[in-house]
Amino acid sequence: MSGRLAQKILEGDEKSAARLISLIEEGEQEGYRELSLLYPHTGKAHVIGVTGPPGAGKSTITGKLAVVLAKEGKKVGVVAIDPTSMQGKGALLGDRLRMKDAESEGIFIRSMANRGYSGGMARATAGAACVLEALGKDTVIVESLGAGQAEKDVFYLCDTTIIVFTPDYGDEIQLLKAGLMEIGDIVIVNKGDLPGTAEAQRELSICASTRIGTDGWTPPVLVTRADKGEGLTQAAKAINDHWSFLGRERRQQKRKEKTRTFVEDLVKEEMWTRFSSAVRGDKECIRITEDAINRKIDPYSAARQIIEKTLLTIKTPTED
Ligand SMILES: Nc1nc2c(ncn2[C@@H]2O[C@H](COP(=O)(O)OP(=O)(O)OP(=O)(O)O)[C@@H](O)[C@H]2O)c(=O)[nH]1
Ligand SMILES: [Mg+2]
Structure with a gap:
């Protein structure tokens, strides 16, 4: 974890701030690492x-x-x-x-x-x-x-x-x-x-x-x-x-609720991203979906089978 950008931002360097925002915008893991160092200061x-x-x-x-x-x-x-x-x-x-x-x-x-x-x-x-x-x-x-x-x-x-x-x-x-x-x-x-x-x-x-x-x-x-x-x-x-x-109290309350929703949304988003990359191109998942299209199985069972099959194989994305 370098923390170089984070440090410069805390010192008030606007260029580093612009750079980090770009990294975050591009979804770069490096950006989120730097951001995690800033979060306690905010x-x-x-x-x-x-x-x-x-x-x-x-x-x-x-x-x-x-x-x-x-x-x-x-x-x-x-x-x-x-x-x-x-x-x-x-x-x-x-x-x-x-x-x-x-x-x-x-x-x-x-x-x-x-x-x-x-x-x-x-x-x-x-x-x-x-x-x-x-x-x-x-x-x-x-x-x-x-x-x-x-x-x-x-x-x-x-x-x-x-x-x-x-x-x-x-x-x-x-x-x-x-x-x-x-x-x-x-x-x-x-x-x-x-x-x-x-x-x-x-x-x-x-x-x-x-x-x-x-x-x-x-x-x-x-x-x-x-x-x-x-x-x-x-x-x-x-x-x-x-x-x-x-005031302090209502603000804290509002933020508590919002942070909870935000974390839930991030979980949903990340789960979906990881899930879809695991499913994409997977022959068995394609076959299950085709079975549903050909009415060999119902769509509900197809979805369940895909989830059960995939949950075991979902990986943490590599950091770089
Ligand atoms: N007549 C009039 N025009 C205004 C007023 N305020 C802004 N405008 C004009 O309305 C147009 C749109 O203004 P923006 O500030 O870009 O509006 P916006 O909501 O940010 O637009 P988007 O981000 O593209 O959705 C511009 O041409 C402004 O000059 C006003 O009070 N009266
Ligand atoms: Mg605008």
Whole structure:
């Protein structure tokens, strides 16, 4: 175990932090070894999630909020999961552009690719947040598209989650809205310059007041005009209020539950990875599946036979 990167990160070296995040993103075992050395140094930072539908203004809000919070004296780091980064570097540059104020303030920003796999994203994001904290950040903002379960998993890791909507969301977003409202601690109606803003705020306030799984916190519904930087001081205040509301006890409780879920998810993910690599190309497993296709056996028995056969042969992946 080298620990060289970990050591440099703890000394505040940003290049090493960027390097380690890349290793984690690529799923390299070496990255996880370094991360394990950082983990004991973390757990105190305020992790803030910013989510919502595509184009709602998440990056603009994230960049401007980062600046407001930094001006309050916080040490801010940003992780942005880019929904379109699979198409190349353009989108990452787009994020850069939207967060240029933050970047010029010296705020550490890291864009990560959304590789389209579930679970892996939460794993990489949690890792990146941990690296930023080890680097000395006390406030970490995570931006991600709030669409599928994988994206939602990312927010299991946040202390405060902000949901960004716009006044022009259509009916198709109703379900998404309901799902997102469950995890939101602060709701923002961005693009307050568009018609329908007051109505959207009213409607979302009703949703917020009936939030499921209520912990005594009613999510405030704020209006912003992020491109002009309007409303972000209030948003920062809401973030600070929520942090105070959580206090030590609620925060610990929330993290306890989230860490438990996260560990379970990692077990599921890793089990599945190991299981599928054991099954892949295995002649007997292929034969069992074919028997099910030809109705020689039923699919339930086929699945059981494959599991029983494979469990004995699953190996620990080699470290390098
Ligand atoms: N009219 C208006 N446009 C805004 C406002 N805030 C952001 N925008 C614009 O909306 C567009 C999308 O903003 P982003 O910040 O990239 O939105 P996003 O949610 O991060 O987008 P994705 O990450 O691609 O889902 C950009 O062109 C912004 O300039 C606003 O308050 N009003
Ligand atoms: Mg964005």
